[in-house]
Amino acid sequence: MPPALQVLEDFPSVQLPFEWLVQLVPPLKTRAFSISSSPSAHPNQVHLTVSVVSWMTPFKRKRYGLCSTWLAGLDPHKRVPIPAWFRRDSPPPPPPSLPLILIGPGTGCAPFRAFVEERAVQSVSWPIAPVIFFFGCRNEDSDFLYRDFWLSHTDGKGVLSEEKGGGFFVAFSRDQPHEVYVQNKMQEQSERVWNLLSAGAAVYIAGSSTKMPADVHSCLEEIVSREGGLPRESAARWLRMLERDGRYVIETWS
Numbered sequence: 001m002p003p004a005l006q007v008l009e010d011f012p013s014v015q016l017p018f019e020w021l022v023q024l025v026p027p028l029k030t031r032a033f034s035i036s037s038s039p040s041a042h043p044n045q046v047h048l049t050v051s052v053v054s055w056m057t058p059f060k061r062k063r064y065g066l067c068s069t070w071l072a073g074l075d076p077h078k079r080v081p082i083p084a085w086f087r088r089d090s091p092p093p094p095p096p097s098l099p100l101i102l103i104g105p106g107t108g109c110a111p112f113r114a115f116v117e118e119r120a121v122q123s124v125s126w127p128i129a130p131v132i133f134f135f136g137c138r139n140e141d142s143d144f145l146y147r148d149f150w151l152s153h154t155d156g157k158g159v160l161s162e163e164k165g166g167g168f169f170v171a172f173s174r175d176q177p178h179e180v181y182v183q184n185k186m187q188e189q190s191e192r193v194w195n196l197l198s199a200g201a202a203v204y205i206a207g208s209s210t211k212m213p214a215d216v217h218s219c220l221e222e223i224v225s226r227e228g229g230l231p232r233e234s235a236a237r238w239l240r241m242l243e244r245d246g247r248y249v250i251e252t253w254s
C-alpha cells in the first residue's frame with residue numbers, strides 16, 4: 001500500500017483534517033538491518049550495509065525509502081542518537097570449526113563481512129575451518145561492495161584464501177552480454193561446494209528475497225544430486241535435513 005503522504009500528494013483534491021490524518025497514519029515501523037561488523041574486530045561498534053531504496057510510483061514520481069534515505073543523509077562527522085533493538089533470537093555466529101558456504105549478493109554480503117572479520121580474529125588463536133563466499137553485483141566498477149576487504153582476505157593466509165581451503169567468487173551480472181548470477185558461480189565450483197557440504201559445512205544465504213533464495217536452493221539441489229550421485233528428490237530431502245539441523249540459514253528481505 002502506498003504511504004498516506006504519497007496518496008495526498010498524488011491527489012491534492014483530498015483535503016484531510018489534521019486530526020483525521022493522525023488517526024489514519026500508522027506508527028512508524030522499525031526496520032531490521034543485518035550487522036555487518038564483528039564485535040571482536042570492532043568492539044562497541046555496529047556497522048550496517050544499507051542500500052538506499054527507491055522506486056517509481058504509478059504516476060512516475062521517484063520515491064525513496066524512509067529509513068535508508070534518512071540514514072544515507074546523516075553527516076558521518078556528527079553524533080546522532082538512533083534507537084536500536086537487537087534481536088535476541090538471531091542464530092548464534094558459527095563456531096570457528098564449522099566450514100561455511102556463504103551466499104550473499106548485494107547488501108546480502110552484510111552479515112558475511114561480520115563472519116569473515118570474526119574468523120580473521122579467531123584465526124590468530126585457533127585453527128579455522130574453510131569459508132567460501134559467493135558474492136554478486138551488477139558491475140565490477142560501480143557496486144562491488146567492500147571489494148578491498150574481500151580481496152585482502154583472499155590473499156595469503158586470509159580467511160577466504162586457497163591456503164585455508166577457502167574461496168571468493170563474484171558474479172558481475174551486467175559486465176558481459178549475458179547475465180551471470182551467484183548460482184552460475186556456484187555451478188562452476190560445484191565439486192568444491194559438494195566437498196564442503198560432505199565435510200559438514202553450513203550454508204548461509206542473505207539478501208534479496210525476490211528470486212534469489214529459490215534459485216540458490218534449486219542450484220544447491222542440482223549440485224547435491226549431480227556430485228553426490230543422488231536422485232533429485234533425495235537431494236531435496238538431504239537439504240531439508242540440513243535445514244532441520246540448523247545448517248541451512250536464510251536471512252532475506254524485499
Ligand SMILES: Cc1cc2nc3c(=O)[nH]c(=O)nc-3n(C[C@H](O)[C@H](O)[C@H](O)COP(=O)(O)OP(=O)(O)OC[C@H]3O[C@@H](n4cnc5c(N)ncnc54)[C@H](O)[C@@H]3O)c2cc1C
Binds near residue numbers: 034052064251252
Ligand atoms: C532480517 C532483515 C535484515 C535486513 N538487513 C538489511 C541490510 O543489511 N541492508 C539493507 O539495506 N536492508 C536490510 N533489510 C531491509 C530493511 O529493513 C528495510 O526494509 C530497507 O532498508 C527499506 O527501508 P526504508 O525505510 O528505506 O524503505 P520504506 O520507506 O520502508 O519503503 C519501502 C516500501 O517501499 C515500497 N517499495 C520499495 N521498493 C519498491 C519498488 N521498487 N516499487 C514499489 N514499491 C516499493 C515497499 O512496498 C515498501 O513498503 C533487512 C530486512 C530484514 C527483515
